[in-house]
Amino acid sequence: MDHEETIQFFMDDHQKLQEVISKLTEFQMDTEEVQGNWTVRDILAHISAWNWELVTQAEGVLSGAKPWYTYKTEADFNKEALKARGSWSVEKIIAEWYESFDALISKLESFSEEEWNFEIDEEWPEGGKVSVFSIFGYRYHGEGHEGGHATIIQNYFES
Secondary structure, three states, X not given: OOHHHHHHHHHHHHHHHHHHHOOOOHHHHHHOEEEOOEEHHHHHHHHHHHHHHHHHHXXXXXXXXXXXXXXXXXXXXXXXXXXXXXXXXXXXXXXXXXXXXXXXXXXXXXXXXXXXXOEEEXXXXXXXXXXXXXXXXXOEOOEOHHHHHXXXXXHHHHO
């Protein structure tokens, strides 16, 4: 997937999650455990944290820094993200989710083609060089991060 296709992919994925949560009440988002013990509020907090992390990691790759997985597990990252946002209202979580997504798209749009293709001397655990573009290649249940969670949320409320 090239640079422009990646931006559109992220925007489509975000739109899918927006559509799913637009049908929910604040009460549903804050109380229904839709994925394990995570509520929709928790999922949005988790996604926001990862959106910010993608921005940080892309900047890190450009400066030659080691990727997140070399110093933290995914589980630890998620636990810290939810703890940091634990007292936040659904409204504040949603506001941060939009803000983090806007920052992510701005970062994606800012890359030159040279930056987009920039690699560091580090391999992903599943193989392949760590590059700016590979930071944005994560797929969740065959979809993007937001789209994968959107499907889970939608399936929960449709069942």
